[in-house]
Amino acid sequence: MARVLMKGTEAIAEAAIQAGCKYFFGYPITPQNEIPEYMSGKLPKIGGAYVQAESEVAAINMVMGGGSTGTRIMTTSSSPGISLMSEGISYIAGCEIPAVIVNVMRGGPGLGGILPSQADYFQSTKGGGNGDYRLLVLAPSTLQEAVELTQKAFDLAEKYRNPVMILADGFMGQMMEAVEIKEHVSGDLPPREPWALGCMGERGSKRSILKSLYLNPEDLEKHNIKLQKKYREMDKEVRSEAYLCDDAEILVAAFGTTARIARSAINNLRKEGIRIGMVRPITLYPFPTQTIRDLASSLKHVLVVEMNMGQMLEDVQTAVCGKAPVSFFGHAGGIAPSVKEIEDRVRSIL
Amino acid sequence: MNEIKIYERPKAWAEGVHTHYCPGCGHGILHRLICEIIDELGIQNDTIGTAPVGCAALMYDYIDVDFCEAAHGRAPALATGIKRTRPDKIVFTYQGDGDLASIGTAEIIHVANRGEKLTTVFINNAIYGMTGGQMAPTTLIGQKATTCPFGRDPELAGYPMRMCEMLATLETPGFITRVSVARPKYIIEAKKAIKKAFQNQIEGKGYSFVEVLSNCPTNWGMTPVQAFEWTESTMIPHYPLGVFKDFK
Numbered sequence: 093m094a095r096v097l098m099k100g101t102e103a104i105a106e107a108a109i110q111a112g113c114k115y116f117f118g119y120p121i122t123p124q125n126e127i128p129e130y131m132s133g134k135l136p137k138i139g140g141a142y143v144q145a146e147s148e149v150a151a152i153n154m155v156m157g158g159g160s161t162g163t164r165i166m167t168t169s170s171s172p173g174i175s176l177m178s179e180g181i182s183y184i185a186g187c188e189i190p191a192v193i194v195n196v197m198r199g200g201p202g203l204g205g206i207l208p209s210q211a212d213y214f215q216s217t218k219g220g221g222n223g224d225y226r227l228l229v230l231a232p233s234t235l236q237e238a239v240e241l242t243q244k245a246f247d248l249a250e251k252y253r254n255p256v257m258i259l260a261d262g263f264m265g266q267m268m269e270a271v272e273i274k275e276h277v278s279g280d281l282p283p284r285e286p287w288a289l290g291c292m293g294e295r296g297s298k299r300s301i302l303k304s305l306y307l308n309p310e311d312l313e314k315h316n317i318k319l320q321k322k323y324r325e326m327d328k329e330v331r332s333e334a335y336l337c338d339d340a341e342i343l344v345a346a347f348g349t350t351a352r353i354a355r356s357a358i359n360n361l362r363k364e365g366i367r368i369g370m371v372r373p374i375t376l377y378p379f380p381t382q383t384i385r386d387l388a389s390s391l392k393h394v395l396v397v398e399m400n401m402g403q404m405l406e407d408v409q410t411a412v413c414g415k416a417p418v419s420f421f422g423h424a425g426g427i428a429p430s431v432k433e434i435e436d437r438v439r440s441i442l
Numbered sequence: 443m444n445e446i447k448i449y450e451r452p453k454a455w456a457e458g459v460h461t462h463y464c465p466g467c468g469h470g471i472l473h474r475l476i477c478e479i480i481d482e483l484g485i486q487n488d489t490i491g492t493a494p495v496g497c498a499a500l501m502y503d504y505i506d507v508d509f510c511e512a513a514h515g516r517a518p519a520l521a522t523g524i525k526r527t528r529p530d531k532i533v534f535t536y537q538g539d540g541d542l543a544s545i546g547t548a549e550i551i552h553v554a555n556r557g558e559k560l561t562t563v564f565i566n567n568a569i570y571g572m573t574g575g576q577m578a579p580t581t582l583i584g585q586k587a588t589t590c591p592f593g594r595d596p597e598l599a600g601y602p603m604r605m606c607e608m609l610a611t612l613e614t615p616g617f618i619t620r621v622s623v624a625r626p627k628y629i630i631e632a633k634k635a636i637k638k639a640f641q642n643q644i645e646g647k648g649y650s651f652v653e654v655l656s657n658c659p660t661n662w663g664m665t666p667v668q669a670f671e672w673t674e675s676t677m678i679p680h681y682p683l684g685v686f687k688d689f690k
Contacts (some may be wrong), residue, residue: 115527146552153516153549157492157523160510165527183513290528291507293487301502303493303511305630319506 095270098224100235101126103271104125104168104194104242105134105271111243111276113192114140114188119173120426122206124196127168144194150172152180152193160244160302161187162284162291164246168194170262171212172203173222181255182221185319186304188287190249193227196265206261207426210348213403216257217377224316226323231347233333235269240275241374243276250281252326259298261350261399263428273364290371323378332380334371337387338363338370343416344385345408346397347373350429352399357434360417368438376404384411391416393441397429398422452477454486457507466666467478468656471623472565473630476536479637480507483644489504489532490524492517495536497571515546518553520662521560532643534561540570543579543603550609551650553572558649559641564605564653568677575661579603582680587661601678606653615648618687622655624673628683647689655681 097424145151158165288320306312495514502509515656639650657669
């Protein structure tokens with residue numbers, strides 16, 4: 093397929109369709125409305141279904157239902173809508189149902205703003221819903237990466253029987269870039285028949301019960317231990333990009349759109365002879381702790397740059413483990429750090 | 443002496459299980475009716491249930507079909523996702539008055555309004571059973587519950603909600619009916635209504651909703667016999683039995 097100029101939201105939608113997603117359950121919210129709109133036009137033509145739910149609460153439960161039959165489904169929303177979905181996400185994780193959820197982040201807390209942010213890092217990596225569960229969280233930086241990670245998300249969801257979140261932001265959702273969206277070929281994935289609803293006949297009339305309720309305390313603990321074991325398996329999906337780190341004295345840590353801006357600043361600073369590099373986490377969970385920890389001893393300083401008030405900062409601080417000073421630069425409200433602001437901040441550290 | 447089989451455990455009733463329901467609870471009757479209907483329609487392998495939050499939260503232990511547990515009130519949305527992706531299966535929700543008429547009001551209205559090809563059995567016993575007897579949206583005026591200890595006061599809590607009548611105002615076609623299990627004569631009609639609600643789905647007709655006036659002896663502070671007498675004498679006048687909407 094040729095490279096096509098596409099808006100981020102539409103690229104994500106088309107990527108999902110090319111990965112075999114035929115069902116979409118969602119609710120309009122700025123800045124991602126192009127996704128439900130795109131899906132409502134495309135899915136009926138390919139024998140799928142677009143359902144506009146009455147709320148994000150309903151949408152995530154529809155996703156849970158669709159996922160429970162072992163079908164590729166997805167929903168998308170933005171920050172306040174993801175808050176509404178948090179209950180459902182916890183249930184999906186507890187029942188071990190595959191699902192793909194995209195958050196096109198906007199400013200918060202509460203109604204916040206409609207401009208981009210990265211302020212849902214905590215929500216997606218540390219919880220959001222109740223209980224000891226984890227999401228696989230993927231943070232694309234370019235639209236092409238968003239396409240690839242969206243397609244990969246379906247495979248990962250099925251591989252681990254877990255919800256997977258794509259953490260995008262309003263810039264990514266609204267910008268246009270040239271992307272190539274191929275029909276996605278999944279590798280070997282576990283079959284759905286052993287656990288999915290609607291396959292009782294295939295299981296020799298043995299029923300499947302998908303639940304998260306374990307009233308017996310030993311049973312609930314056993315279930316949680318099983319989930320944690322799965323999350324340790326998920327650790328091998330960790331991914332990050334190291335940019336000019338080999339001889340770096342100053343390390344920038346940034347994800348998503350912020351990392352693109354930081355990269356320009358790093359290129360400019362390198363021209364001045366400053367030994368600066370960047371680790372860009374691509375999986376926010378599992379977090380590339382070891383990658384950052386391995387670099388930490390040879391660093392003079394770590395600067396975390398985010399479009400929030402300091403969230404990934406805490407995971408970076410844990411990774412650096414006191415071996416180098418860690419500081420933060422960020423903006424909230426929908427304001428993106430500029431290339432010049434990042435450069436000035438680095439120079440002030442030196 | 444010859445044995446005459448009068449009744450046997452429905453095939454869809456899970457083997458070797460005893461329910462946790464209180465003596466005289468309507469859930470026992472309704473689970474049995476659903477199991478009989480599944481057997482009679484021959485749909486055991488093709489039925490998918492959604493379990494509510496309420497006394498029937500563990501119904502998947504009793505009815506031998508595929509089940510997914512729903513969050514409180516969300517069963518209609520969960521069932522929508524299941525049915526849209528597996529339209530060849532028979533998908534039902536089974537919800538109490540807190541689940542359906544309180545926290546799940548948006549979901550039940552919209553599943554009916556979208557005309558999803560689903561079946562809902564709504565167990566209305568005018569109280570929150572599992573959590574210990576609190577007031578429900580369907581608790582009657584003057585009826586006592588743990589969160590209206592002086593009796594439901596319309597000034598404080600409004601009036602009891604009639605879900606059938608509300609849903610019947612929607613333009614989308616559907617089958618909406620109210621039945622009871624307070625006496626054998628009502629149970630016979632209830633089974634016909636619930637069977638029709640499942641049959642409608644087999645025929646691909648649209649949304650079917652059966653409200654069942656049931657009881658809660660424990661939280662009403664009555665014996666099972668008194669409780670069903672109260673269902674008949676006091677609930678039915680406020681929640682009239684009948685068909686409120688049907689497919690043409």
